[in-house]
Amino acid sequence: MYCEICGVPLGITRGNLWHDDGTISGRYPPHIMGTFFDVDELNYLFHSLSEFMQFDIGDIVASGKYHDTREYMGALVEKIKEASGGKLPPEEELYRMMLTPTRIWGLAEVGFESIEPGRMVVSVKDPYSIPLLRGDVAGVADVVTGRENEAVWEGDEREGKMFVAPAEGPSKLSRLADEGGHYGMRHEVGELECERCASCGAPKEVSGLFKWDGESCRIEERFSGRRYCFNNTQGITAVLETLAEELEENIEQRMIAMSREYSRALYEDVAGKPESNGGRGSIDPELQLGSFACRGWGRVMEMSMQDDEWVVAVENPHNNIMLSGRIWGLAEASSGLDLSVSDRTADGKTLRLQLEPL
Numbered sequence: 279m280y281c282e283i284c285g286v287p288l289g290i291t292r293g294n295l296w297h298d299d300g301t302i303s304g305r306y307p308p309h310i311m312g313t314f315f316d317v318d319e320l321n322y323l324f325h326s327l328s329e330f331m332q333f334d335i336g337d338i339v340a341s342g343k344y345h346d347t348r349e350y351m352g353a354l355v356e357k358i359k360e361a362s363g364g365k366l367p368p369e370e371e372l373y374r375m376m377l378t379p380t381r382i383w384g385l386a387e388v389g390f391e392s393i394e395p396g397r398m399v400v401s402v403k404d405p406y407s408i409p410l411l412r413g414d415v416a417g418v419a420d421v422v423t424g425r426e427n428e429a430v431w432e433g434d435e436r437e438g439k440m441f442v443a444p445a446e447g448p449s450k451l452s453r454l455a456d457e458g459g460h461y462g463m464r465h466e467v468g469e470l471e472c473e474r475c476a477s478c479g480a481p482k483e484v485s486g487l488f489k490w491d492g493e494s495c496r497i498e499e500r501f502s503g504r505r506y507c508f509n510n511t512q513g514i515t516a517v518l519e520t521l522a523e524e525l526e527e528n529i530e531q532r533m534i535a536m537s538r539e540y541s542r543a544l545y546e547d548v549a550g551k552p553e554s555n556g557g558r559g560s561i562d563p564e565l566q567l568g569s570f571a572c573r574g575w576g577r578v579m580e581m582s583m584q585d586d587e588w589v590v591a592v593e594n595p596h597n598n599i600m601l602s603g604r605i606w607g608l609a610e611a612s613s614g615l616d617l618s619v620s621d622r623t624a625d626g627k628t629l630r631l632q633l634e635p636l
């Protein structure tokens with residue numbers, strides 16, 4: 279299950295390609311894009327948004343993830359069907375195929391308790407996020423059963439059970455319209471040129487960045503000790519887009535500021551606050567930005583820091599909101615300065631951020 283040399287799960291290495299434009303895509307149809315996400319960063323963002331809005335945004339998060347999961351699992355099942363001459367395995371087997379890999383993706387430990395017509399119960403340990411997992415499981419259930427489902431969580435943040443049953447009336451998760459058509463295209467870009475593991479072929483930097491714990495579902499970033507997950511890129515973006523649509527105007531700016539807060543605290547926490555280091559942070563921003571490609575965060579095309587003015591441009595950013603906040607906080611932690619965004623352009627292909635001292 280895991281490479282004997284580098285420790286990366288073979289399911290991740292064999293199933294994906296790292297590209298030289300800073301993306302990771304599925305090796306086989308429907309070629310789903312993947313990204314290594316900082317789980318604490320996502321949870322910090324959702325928690326901060328709930329506090330700011332003064333209500334629990336969990337249902338909106340679950341709804342955004344549900345729609346996307348339904349779409350990408352739907353695309354996956356179509357490919358399974360094609361490959362097997364139109365026949366699909368029985369429900370239980372399909373559920374196992376789709377939910378068992380959640381462990382190596384760092385999402386949760388899932389155990390099947392019962393799969394009956396119209397009802398499924400899974401036991402869950404260490405979910406990466408309860409609302410995201412609710413969306414994932416309900417979306418998978420839709421694809422397997424061919425009707426709309428709801429996933430209800432009973433438990434605390436560490437352990438519990440997910441009850442999946444057909445939605446009664448209009449599903450709470452499905453109040454937003456489907457857009458469709460994100461999945462299925464091959465990513466026609468060359469592979470990342472880098473040193474590879476001699477055994478499994480994963481970029482060596484991936485095992486340098488992360489370690490997988492074979493006993494639990496935990497992917498840990500070596501540098502920070504923070505939990506990560508490997509997730510489809512579009513899924514998280516769909517969640518943040520849903521939040522931006524459902525919450526108030528200009529919430530995007532607020533979300534960027536929340537990610538910046540998380541990022542600055544993270545780098546200061548790991549590398550020490552600049553005050554204790556002669557005014558400058560001991561974090562190496564070039565090294566951090568250079569690791570973006572292996573994380574599937576995009577490729578850094580430009581980076582300059584002159585007179586404390588920062589310019590960073592990233593091609594194929596995995597998400598404009600989270601990446602803006604991440605770079606902003608990184609620049610602050612390494613410079614020891616409070617910075618403001620003097621210019622930000624995000625056209626879908628490239629993110630360019632200009633920061634200057636306040």
Ligand SMILES: [Zn+2]
Binds near residue numbers: 477
């Ligand atoms: Zn390997």
